[in-house]
Amino acid sequence: MKTTQIGNLTQPSSRLVYGCMRINGDNSPGAITQGKTAIRSAIDAGYNHFDHADIYGGGECERIFGQVMKESPELREQLIVTSKAGIRFANTPNEGDVGRYDFSKDYLIKQVEGSLERLNVEALDLFLLHRPDYLFDPQEVAETFEQLKRQGKVKHFGVSNFSPSQVSLLQAATTEKLIVNQVEINIHNISSFTDGTLDQCLQHDITPMAWCPIATVVYEAWGNTFSIDDVNRIHQEFDRQAQFYDCEKWIIAFAWLLKHPAKICPIVGSTNPQRIVAAKQALELNYSREDWYRLLQARNGQAVP
Numbered sequence: 001m002k003t004t005q006i007g008n009l010t011q012p013s014s015r016l017v018y019g020c021m022r023i024n025g026d027n028s029p030g031a032i033t034q035g036k037t038a039i040r041s042a043i044d045a046g047y048n049h050f051d052h053a054d055i056y057g058g059g060e061c062e063r064i065f066g067q068v069m070k071e072s073p074e075l076r077e078q079l080i081v082t083s084k085a086g087i088r089f090a091n092t093p094n095e096g097d098v099g100r101y102d103f104s105k106d107y108l109i110k111q112v113e114g115s116l117e118r119l120n121v122e123a124l125d126l127f128l129l130h131r132p133d134y135l136f137d138p139q140e141v142a143e144t145f146e147q148l149k150r151q152g153k154v155k156h157f158g159v160s161n162f163s164p165s166q167v168s169l170l171q172a173a174t175t176e177k178l179i180v181n182q183v184e185i186n187i188h189n190i191s192s193f194t195d196g197t198l199d200q201c202l203q204h205d206i207t208p209m210a211w212c213p214i215a216t217v218v219y220e221a222w223g224n225t226f227s228i229d230d231v232n233r234i235h236q237e238f239d240r241q242a243q244f245y246d247c248e249k250w251i252i253a254f255a256w257l258l259k260h261p262a263k264i265c266p267i268v269g270s271t272n273p274q275r276i277v278a279a280k281q282a283l284e285l286n287y288s289r290e291d292w293y294r295l296l297q298a299r300n301g302q303a304v305p
């Protein structure tokens with residue numbers, strides 16, 4: 001597995017991060033066993049970085065990972081454990097509560113403590129603010145980070161789904177270096193290429209982590225705007241490239257992200273051990289600039305100006 005240095009984390013991160021959002025399946029005992037197998041398959045395949053959030057599976061995904069940590073505590077020191085908080089679903093904790101974001105100090109600290117308990121780890125290597133809270137006070141977040149660091153609960157900090165100006169705003173308020181911005185990047189959502197997100201990552205040594213990296217190739221992207229004709233045209237180009245590079249087309253979707261100089265770390269969300277291993281093929285492709293632009297052209301339905 002190729003690695004990359006993320007900020008000043010004490011160990012390099014696998015270039016492919018394993019995303020734990022789906023490891024609880026339908027919460028049945030069989031699904032939970034499958035989720036644990038997925039984690040162990042990822043570790044065996046060389047993934048050392050695991051992405052969580054307090055809300056995944058209502059906490060169940062972190063709990064499954066925590067069971068693996070309990071069964072094999074020797075694994076802990078090899079791994080980078082990331083979790084996120086800040087999203088509060090409707091009807092929680094009380095019936096009638098509205099869906100909202102919450103970066104208030106007491107709430108974030110409580111959520112981190114919950115994650116630590118479920119994950120069965122003493123500290124998060126990396127804690128990310130999940131989605132920008134419209135009401136966030138950068139000073140309050142800075143104090144929250146400082147407290148979490150002082151108490152030994154979190155080692156490093158980052159954000160998710162933040163715009164470049166939101167990153168700058170928070171960075172100006174805190175002495176903690178923001179080392180990750182986890183955003184949606186796939187052939188459907190390319191806004192990070194043009195809205196300054198990846199420029200900022202390059203300029204300030206922030207690692208972009210890409211969620212839903214293979215949307216459109218194997219499932220429909222969030223807020224899909226592609227027509228059937230768009231999808232057919234895009235798939236035709238994926239098919240051509242898959243044949244040329246002698247791999248399945250979803251591998252091309254990873255290669256397309258890996259090509260960017262900002263060193264995007266795609267988050268692999270499959271729970272299928274074969275796919276978890278196969279995703280590594282993308283790291284070995286000698287993927288060309290020409291093919292990168294051919295996919296962009298297929299996506300846009302027109303050549304670049």
Ligand SMILES: NC(=O)c1ccc[n+]([C@@H]2O[C@H](COP(=O)([O-])OP(=O)(O)OC[C@H]3O[C@@H](n4cnc5c(N)ncnc54)[C@H](OP(=O)(O)O)[C@@H]3O)[C@@H](O)[C@H]2O)c1
Nearest residue numbers: 019020021051160211212213214218267268269270271272
């Ligand atoms: N920060 C955020 O706001 C945010 C939002 C969403 C997700 N995330 C993170 O990003 C991670 C990755 O996102 P994701 O789970 O959407 O990842 P993904 O890797 O794009 O999608 C995984 C899904 O695609 C299926 N799949 C994969 N390869 C396939 C293939 N060749 N054919 C058919 N189906 C295939 C998987 O099914 P199988 O399991 O059967 O392979 C699984 O259901 C999450 O786990 C989470 O950690 C973050």
